Amino acid sequence: MISRIDLRGGALPEGPALRDLLPRADFDVAAALEKVRPICEAVHHRGDAALIEFAEQFDGVRLESVRVPRQALKDALDRLDPDVRAALEESIRRARLVHREQRRTAHTTQVVPGGSVTEKWVPVQRVGLYAPGGRSVYPSSVVMNAVPAQEAGVESVALASPAQAEFGGLPHPTILAACALLGVDEVYAAGGATAVAMFAYGTESCPPVTMVTGPGNIWVAAAKRYFTGRIGIDAEAGPTEIAILADSTADPVHVAADLISQAEHDPLAAAVLVTDSAELADAVEKELEPQVAATKHVEDRIRPALSGKQSAIVLVDGIEEGLRVVDAYGAEHLEIQTADAAAVADRVHNAGAIFIGPWAPVSLGDYAAGSNHVLPTGGCACHSSGLSVQSFLRGIHIVDYSRDALAEVAHHVVTLAEAEDLPAHGAAVKARFGWKVPESK
Numbered sequence: 001m002i003s004r005i006d007l008r009g010g011a012l013p014e015g016p017a018l019r020d021l022l023p024r025a026d027f028d029v030a031a032a033l034e035k036v037r038p039i040c041e042a043v044h045h046r047g048d049a050a051l052i053e054f055a056e057q058f059d060g061v062r063l064e065s066v067r068v069p070r071q072a073l074k075d076a077l078d079r080l081d082p083d084v085r086a087a088l089e090e091s092i093r094r095a096r097l098v099h100r101e102q103r104r105t106a107h108t109t110q111v112v113p114g115g116s117v118t119e120k121w122v123p124v125q126r127v128g129l130y131a132p133g134g135r136s137v138y139p140s141s142v143v144m145n146a147v148p149a150q151e152a153g154v155e156s157v158a159l160a161s162p163a164q165a166e167f168g169g170l171p172h173p174t175i176l177a178a179c180a181l182l183g184v185d186e187v188y189a190a191g192g193a194t195a196v197a198m199f200a201y202g203t204e205s206c207p208p209v210t211m212v213t214g215p216g217n218i219w220v221a222a223a224k225r226y227f228t229g230r231i232g233i234d235a236e237a238g239p240t241e242i243a244i245l246a247d248s249t250a251d252p253v254h255v256a257a258d259l260i261s262q263a264e265h266d267p268l269a270a271a272v273l274v275t276d277s278a279e280l281a282d283a284v285e286k287e288l289e290p291q292v293a294a295t296k297h298v299e300d301r302i303r304p305a306l307s308g309k310q311s312a313i314v315l316v317d318g319i320e321e322g323l324r325v326v327d328a329y330g331a332e333h334l335e336i337q338t339a340d341a342a343a344v345a346d347r348v349h350n351a352g353a354i355f356i357g358p359w360a361p362v363s364l365g366d367y368a369a370g371s372n373h374v375l376p377t378g379g380c381a382c383h384s385s386g387l388s389v390q391s392f393l394r395g396i397h398i399v400d401y402s403r404d405a406l407a408e409v410a411h412h413v414v415t416l417a418e419a420e421d422l423p424a425h426g427a428a429v430k431a432r433f434g435w436k437v438p439e440s441k
Contacts, residue, residue: 001288002306005314018328025268025310027238032222036193040226043197048204054194061165067205068187076176088178094370095147102389114402121393126156128199130214131175133162139178144373145214146182152392159184162191196223200231234387238377241270242362243331245322250337252283254358256291261363264297267304271311274322281313330381333362350382407438
């Protein structure tokens with residue numbers, strides 16, 4: 001069901017050469033970009049009318065309006081299963097605890113007497129959040145996007161999720177209920193690239209936003225790339241992935257279950273086990289079959305994901321080599337199931353989120369750890385972070401210098417301006433002192 005890559009018995013290559021040996025899904029955003037271009041431009045020129053037509057074409061439902069009535073949000077929350085409501089409320093509570101601690105405050109540095117630089121943090125003014133609605137429904141993604149935006153102080157938060165024919169053209173009711181719990185009352189029935197285009201350009205119903213965040217399929221990723229520069233984005237999220245670094249102390253039942261838990265997202269989902277124990281590898285392979293057979297989504301998602309080129313068991317000589325492999329892979333989710341797991345985790349450089357030991361499975365982070373589950377995929381964890389309060393803040397430097405403070409450094413400014421052949425830069429300083437640079441003290 002899952003392939004093996006044997007990296008034992010020799011020195012591991014460096015950098016890109018090692019990454020090239022590791023499994024990864026094909027995710028061609030550039031090719032998808034050309035297909036979303038006409039969709040985005042149709043929304044640009046025809047607004048809500050284009051959104052309504054695309055909902056009929058892609059979602060099989062004819063909308064009267066893309067804006068979801070507020071009463072529909074209230075009704076969805078009223079009808080929500082009490083256990084689901086309680087779980088969402090706890091997820092929100094824990095996420096707020098973690099994300100509230102991420103708030104940043106202004107800080108002033110006194111560079112010299114009379115000269116200071118203050119860095120203040122300002123939230124983006126309006127964001128569009130996207131909650132997928134294809135193979136599964138993701139109220140958890142509503143929580144993970146809305147909470148950090150709200151804790152950052154974003155004034156205007158809107159959310160889009162695909163129209164569902166089953167629910168009369170509204171997004172899934174659990175999505176609507178999650179919005180109601182979070183106080184997000186501006187919701188649109190729009191999916192995929194059309195939702196991103198709606199947010200980026202604005203339509204009759206939806207004012208434009210300054211930033212779009214949230215996971216989605218390749219069409220969402222392509223639309224985010226299309227609008228980069230016009231709006232801010234969190235990331236071009238690809239298929240989800242889990243890597244597990246494990247040794248002989250790991251429980252194969254846990255490892256197999258965790259690999260399957262990510263494989264059920266999508267046939268392109270990646271499940272990778274890195275281990276120095278051939279016995280564990282054998283036991284996990286043996287355990288996969290009965291666990292897969294006992295669950296849902298086997299043929300349409302789990303089996304294709306586990307047997308695809310993006311998933312594998314990678315055998316290494318030891319944990320040192322395993323650390324090099326997982327750092328080269330840069331997993332969205334990385335579990336450490338080894339002896340002294342916390343110490344091993346502390347040495348990891350590249351991962352979206354790290355889960356330590358047998359009692360912190362990825363699914364905990366998906367819902368109720370308090371961490372954020374919107375994380376970098378496709379190896380982007382080597383340079384990018386998951387969604388946080390910081391994602392919605394901009395740092396602005398405020399420079400405040402007195403005459404004497406400028407005079408003290410004026411000769412350096414003029415010298416550097418002339419070294420860069422930008423004499424007008426220096427002249428802007430000289431003009432303040434009667435065109436004569438003050439002598440340094």
